[in-house]
Amino acid sequence: MNLVIQKYGGTSLGDASKIRRAARRIATEDRPVVVVVSAMGGTTDTMVNLASDLTDAPPARELDLLLSTGEQASAAALAMALHEIGVSARSFSGRDAGITTDGVHGDARIINVDASRVRECVQDGCVPVVTGFQGIAAQSGELTTLSRGGSDTTAVALAAALHADECEILTDVEGVFTADPRHVAEARKMDYLSYGDMAELASSGASVLAHPSVEYASNHRVPVHVRSSATGTCGTWVTSAHSAAPFESERLTAVGVAHQTGQLRCQLDGITPAELSTVTAALADPTLSVDVLEYPPSDKVGSLRFTVKAAHRQQVDWMLAELRAADAFTECHWSGPVGKVSLVGRGFRAHHPRVRPLVLDTLKSHHIGVRDLAVSARRISITCAEHDVLTAVTYLHRTFLAAQRWPSLPRERAVG
Amino acid sequence: MNLVIQKYGGTSLGDASKIRRAARRIATEDRPVVVVVSAMGGTTDTMVNLASDLTDAPPARELDLLLSTGEQASAAALAMALHEIGVSARSFSGRDAGITTDGVHGDARIINVDASRVRECVQDGCVPVVTGFQGIAAQSGELTTLSRGGSDTTAVALAAALHADECEILTDVEGVFTADPRHVAEARKMDYLSYGDMAELASSGASVLAHPSVEYASNHRVPVHVRSSATGTCGTWVTSAHSAAPFESERLTAVGVAHQTGQLRCQLDGITPAELSTVTAALADPTLSVDVLEYPPSDKVGSLRFTVKAAHRQQVDWMLAELRAADAFTECHWSGPVGKVSLVGRGFRAHHPRVRPLVLDTLKSHHIGVRDLAVSARRISITCAEHDVLTAVTYLHRTFLAAQRWPSLPRERAVG
Numbered sequence: 117m118n119l120v121i122q123k124y125g126g127t128s129l130g131d132a133s134k135i136r137r138a139a140r141r142i143a144t145e146d147r148p149v150v151v152v153v154s155a156m157g158g159t160t161d162t163m164v165n166l167a168s169d170l171t172d173a174p175p176a177r178e179l180d181l182l183l184s185t186g187e188q189a190s191a192a193a194l195a196m197a198l199h200e201i202g203v204s205a206r207s208f209s210g211r212d213a214g215i216t217t218d219g220v221h222g223d224a225r226i227i228n229v230d231a232s233r234v235r236e237c238v239q240d241g242c243v244p245v246v247t248g249f250q251g252i253a254a255q256s257g258e259l260t261t262l263s264r265g266g267s268d269t270t271a272v273a274l275a276a277a278l279h280a281d282e283c284e285i286l287t288d289v290e291g292v293f294t295a296d297p298r299h300v301a302e303a304r305k306m307d308y309l310s311y312g313d314m315a316e317l318a319s320s321g322a323s324v325l326a327h328p329s330v331e332y333a334s335n336h337r338v339p340v341h342v343r344s345s346a347t348g349t350c351g352t353w354v355t356s357a358h359s360a361a362p363f364e365s366e367r368l369t370a371v372g373v374a375h376q377t378g379q380l381r382c383q384l385d386g387i388t389p390a391e392l393s394t395v396t397a398a399l400a401d402p403t404l405s406v407d408v409l410e411y412p413p414s415d416k417v418g419s420l421r422f423t424v425k426a427a428h429r430q431q432v433d434w435m436l437a438e439l440r441a442a443d444a445f446t447e448c449h450w451s452g453p454v455g456k457v458s459l460v461g462r463g464f465r466a467h468h469p470r471v472r473p474l475v476l477d478t479l480k481s482h483h484i485g486v487r488d489l490a491v492s493a494r495r496i497s498i499t500c501a502e503h504d505v506l507t508a509v510t511y512l513h514r515t516f517l518a519a520q521r522w523p524s525l526p527r528e529r530a531v532g
Numbered sequence: 533m534n535l536v537i538q539k540y541g542g543t544s545l546g547d548a549s550k551i552r553r554a555a556r557r558i559a560t561e562d563r564p565v566v567v568v569v570s571a572m573g574g575t576t577d578t579m580v581n582l583a584s585d586l587t588d589a590p591p592a593r594e595l596d597l598l599l600s601t602g603e604q605a606s607a608a609a610l611a612m613a614l615h616e617i618g619v620s621a622r623s624f625s626g627r628d629a630g631i632t633t634d635g636v637h638g639d640a641r642i643i644n645v646d647a648s649r650v651r652e653c654v655q656d657g658c659v660p661v662v663t664g665f666q667g668i669a670a671q672s673g674e675l676t677t678l679s680r681g682g683s684d685t686t687a688v689a690l691a692a693a694l695h696a697d698e699c700e701i702l703t704d705v706e707g708v709f710t711a712d713p714r715h716v717a718e719a720r721k722m723d724y725l726s727y728g729d730m731a732e733l734a735s736s737g738a739s740v741l742a743h744p745s746v747e748y749a750s751n752h753r754v755p756v757h758v759r760s761s762a763t764g765t766c767g768t769w770v771t772s773a774h775s776a777a778p779f780e781s782e783r784l785t786a787v788g789v790a791h792q793t794g795q796l797r798c799q800l801d802g803i804t805p806a807e808l809s810t811v812t813a814a815l816a817d818p819t820l821s822v823d824v825l826e827y828p829p830s831d832k833v834g835s836l837r838f839t840v841k842a843a844h845r846q847q848v849d850w851m852l853a854e855l856r857a858a859d860a861f862t863e864c865h866w867s868g869p870v871g872k873v874s875l876v877g878r879g880f881r882a883h884h885p886r887v888r889p890l891v892l893d894t895l896k897s898h899h900i901g902v903r904d905l906a907v908s909a910r911r912i913s914i915t916c917a918e919h920d921v922l923t924a925v926t927y928l929h930r931t932f933l934a935a936q937r938w939p940s941l942p943r944e945r946a947v948g
Contacts, residue, residue: 132585166609169548171616178615181623182608185601192598193582199594200587207597 119148119238121280123248123271127288128345129190130157132197138286138345139197148238150278151205151245152271153194155186176221180250180261184210187247187267195245205243208234210250210259215270217260219253223403224260225328226251226269229277238278246274263403265326272329276336283338285325286345291352292317292324294372295513299506302518306352306372313371313460314340314354316494320374320458330354368463368471370516375509376456377502379423381488382432386446387412387420395420395444398435404428407456409490409497420445421488423499426453454487455505458497459512465493472496478515484508535564535654537696539664539687543704544761545606546573548613554702554761555613564654566694567621567661568687569610571602592637596666596677600626603663603683611661621659624650626666626675631686633676635669639819640676642667642685642748645693654694662690679819681742688745692752699749701741701758707767708733708740708758710788711929715922718934722768722788729787729876730756730770732910736790736874746770784879784887786932791925792872793918795839797904798848802862803828803836811836811860814851820844823872825906825913836861837904839915842869870903871921874913875928881909888912894931900924 122145124138135156142149154160163182167174174182191207198205214230237244248267253260262269268285275283292314293303309317311334318327324342333340333354343351387395392412399406405425412418424432429450436448464471468491475496479486484507488499500508538561540554551572558565570576579598583590590598607623614621630646653660664683669676678685684701691699708730711719725733727750734743740758749756749770759767803811808828815822821841828834840848845866852864880887884907891912895902900923904915916924 132582135586163605166548167612170551170609170613173615174612175615178608178611178623182605182612185605185608188604189579189598189601192594192601193586195594196583196590196598197586199589199591207594 119150119278119280120145121150121152121271121275121278121283123152123267123283123285124154124194124345125267125285125287126154126157126160126190128286129153129155129194132193135190135193135197136200138194139201139203141286141345142198142243143201143203147281149243150234150238150274150280151194151243152248152267152274153187153190153245154248154267155183156190156193159186159189177258180221180259183261184247184250184259187249191245191247195243198243198245203243204241205245206237208237208244208246210247210270211252213244213246213270213274215251215273216254217251217262219255219258219260220403221258221260223263224251224253224266226262226273226332227254229273231274231277234274235278246270263326263328265323265329268326268329269332272333272336272338272340275338276332280338283333283340285340285342287324287342288345289324290344290347290349291342292322292354292372294517295509296322296375300373300510300513302510302513304517307350308357309352309354309371311354311356312494316460317372317374320460320495320497321376321456322372322374325354366463366466368461368467370459370461372460373509373513373517374458374460375505376425376458377453377505378426379454379456379499380426380429380450380452381409381421381423381454381499382436382451383449384420384436384445384447385449386417387444388417389414391444392420394442395439398439401435404432404435406432407497409488409499423452423454423456423488453502454499455502455508456497456499457505457508457512458495459516460495461516462494464491464496474515475512478511479508482507482511535566535694535696536561537566537568537687537691537694537699539568539683539699539701540570540610540761541683541701541703542570542573542576542606544702545569545571545610548609551606551609551613552616554610555617555619557702557761558614558659559617559619563697565659566650566654566690566696567610567659568664568683568690569603569606569661570664570683571599572606572609575602575605593674596637596675599677600663600666600675603665607661607663611659614659614661619659620657621661622653624653624660624662626663626686627668629660629662629686629690631667631689632670633667633678635671635674635676636819637674637676639679640667640669640682641744642678642689643670645689647690647693650690651694662686679742679744681739682744684742684745685748688749688752688754688756691754692748696754698755698757701756702761703740703758704761705740706760706763706765708738708770708788710933711925712738712791716789716926716929718926718929720933723766724773725768725770725787727770727772728910729878732876733788733790736876736911736913737792737872738788738790741770782879782882784877784883786875786877788876789925789929789933790874790876791921792841792874793869793921794842795870795872795915796842796845796866796868797825797837797839797870797915798852798867799835799837799865800852800861800863801835801865802833803860804833805830807860808836810858811855814855817851820848820851822848823906823913825904825915839868839870839872839904869918870915871918871924872913872915873921873924873928874911875932876911877932878910880907880912890931891928894927895924898923898927
């Protein structure tokens with residue numbers, strides 16, 4: 117279907133004047149539009165605060181029902197604003213839009229989209245305004261919310277189901293930047309990005325697009341256009357067309373610097389080679405945001421280190437208690453909170469001997485103590501004190517990304 | 533079923549501490565409880581303001597979807613607070629609770645309640661927390677909101693469907709008073725009230741209980757107990773047991789004084805006897821809050837005067853345009869806004885010659901200009917300037933209700 121999905125984030129729907137602006141933007145689009153909305157800015161935080169005022173452990177079903185009201189309200193409000201300027205519009209709940217999930221409250225995955233009612237609405241010349249971030253559990257019929265930032269996933273899933281030309285993610289920044297532009301003045305907007313690079317940035321802390329939505333877009337080849345809701349300028353296209361060719365994947369390329377704060381470090385000692393796969397499988401639970409920094413050697417007893425969001429500590433502790441009961445490790449040490457800074461790109465494992473010293477020297481020369489350094493093919497991550505994070509981002513960005521071309525690397529440098 | 537319905541109004545759920553207090557109250561009830569909630573205090577007004585910021589004429593469907601989020605949020609929040617203190621609870625939407633309406637957006641009437649899921653929840657030892665003010669249209673399956681204050685009706689309708697022992701309406705006042713206790717220091721709480729008296733007070737402006745809920749309670753003989761959510765004291769029972777016996781219905785009795793502001797007066801001239809029934813049928817639309825003050829004579833051309841809420845002027849104008857096009861009247865004059873004060877009781881028509889001068893003298897001696905005076909069997913209403921309303925309430929209350937017994941009336945007084 118020749119149409120466009122437009123997803124408006126909370127900051128683009130923060131008050132009546134912003135809702136009216138979004139409505140005017142929708143009215144100027146030539147193609148048929150399907151709109152997906154987040155909750156009005158601040159609403160979700162207000163709800164989360166109310167819930168945590170009431171209880172330390174809100175029942176997941178009730179938390180979903182509480183949080184989902186935010187998107188329902190903004191969808192109805194935007195539909196009203198569209199009517200006011202003469203655009204026929206109709207709000208759709210996740211149920212109305214045929215979005216079915218796996219039923220995990222608070223962290224549901226979309227498993228099916230039956231967009232027939234949305235399509236009929238478009239065919240009637242009406243703009244469907246769909247509540248993001250929610251869907252109906254396939255088995256129980258209960259309302260479930262997607263992982264946070266899930267309105268992006270709703271938009272991408274509808275784009276895939278309707279075979280839309282593109283999925284516009286309209287937000288308060290101009291696109292995807294080489295670092296967070298609110299903190300790094302030298303950050304540059306990227307015009308194009310591959311799904312793989314975007315996924316790596318998102319999982320390393322770039323908040324402009326939620327990781328599950330990138331994965332969904334990649335799996336269904338949905339062209340995503342991240343752009344500002346306030347201006348008409350082009351933003352960043354995330355598509356399959358901009359993936360690195362196979363022969364380029366080992367070439368050293370820096371894409372961006374992402375960062376996260378509020379991380380805890382955990383070290384598990386005494387892991388035997390026989391138990392390693394059990395431990396790594398448990399840590400791989402996608403709801404836990406565990407990022408393994410260092411694995412034990414595969415042939416003898418050793419330690420495994422990882423970071424995890426402080427908010428997930430309790431869940432990880434429950435999981436570790438089970439692993440310890442099964443003698444999967446002997447000791448567990450927590451520390452933090454720390455910050456994590458990740459240089460995202462390609463060829464890091466192959467060029468490890470050249471890049472690693474450059475990262476360490478850059479940070480050392482700005483007096484930043486590095487606690488951990490982990491290298492994968494697509495990412496080098498370090499942990500440091502939380503108050504050093506923005507300095508680390510700024511100088512890693514300057515070293516690896518501020519110049520339009522890759523800096524000359526000290527080839528003769530010893531492996532660190 | 534041996535259970536109690538507890539309905540918590542918005543002021544009883546205004547913030548986290550009040551929600552916790554409501555939860556504790558529910559936990560102390562010996563009988564099984566079904567809870568009905570309004571939106572947290574202020575939420576509905578915030579939503580209405582947002583809608584009117586966006587458009588002068590919000591589509592009724594979208595307004596319903598916007599407003600209904602308030603109750604959904606408070607139901608989920610109260611269920612969380614109950615869990616926190618160890619009470620198993622579960623929030624129910626209008627759909628979940630089996631509440632079916634006639635489908636009129638913004639002013640729906642409940643036409644059926646299938647409370648089987650609510651009953652199952654109670655039988656499982658769980659407290660259902662039902663969102664008030666909403667139900668699903670029988671034909672379209674769309675969400676509809678009831679008329680404002682409709683959470684009272686939800687509570688009464690569930691009480692009827694579940695054959696509850698009583699329907700507690702928990703609010704921020706101690707019960708139903710002989711006048712609004714926020715303005716009239718001498719107002720007394722009533723221990724008992726008949727459905728008929730309560731209905732007349734509610735339709736005359738007493739906001740403690742919404743009129744449609746009283747009608748529903750009367751039709752289904754649901755004992756209603758209006759009481760404070762903050763204290764354990766008994767409030768006011770509204771039941772059939774306290775209706776006046778037939779022989780008492782003509783006895784002069786004052787029950788209370790109610791008032792309304794923001795009323796417009798309208799006079800329609802040139803109504804023929806043949807057209808009178810057409811005009812009065814049109815004005816009887818229950819969504820319009822029209823209160824006829826004076827009818828034209830039944831045998832010649834004359835005028836009809838009525839009051840209506842200022843907020844309903846537009847709708848009444850549309851209706852009058854149709855009537856005029858059909859030559860049902862010749863001229864229409866609007867004036868106001870005015871206030872309206874109603875002395876509610878029994879025997880007013882029969883004792884009209886005695887009561888009317890007493891009303892007029894009371895108001896005159898406090899320099900209140902009376903614009904209209906209308907008498908029915910159960911009510912004497914006057915209109916006056918809005919700024920005189922509370923003075924009029926205070927002195928009519930003192931004359932007719934402050935003494936425990938009926939004041940001595942001037943029997944010989946001439947008819948006014």
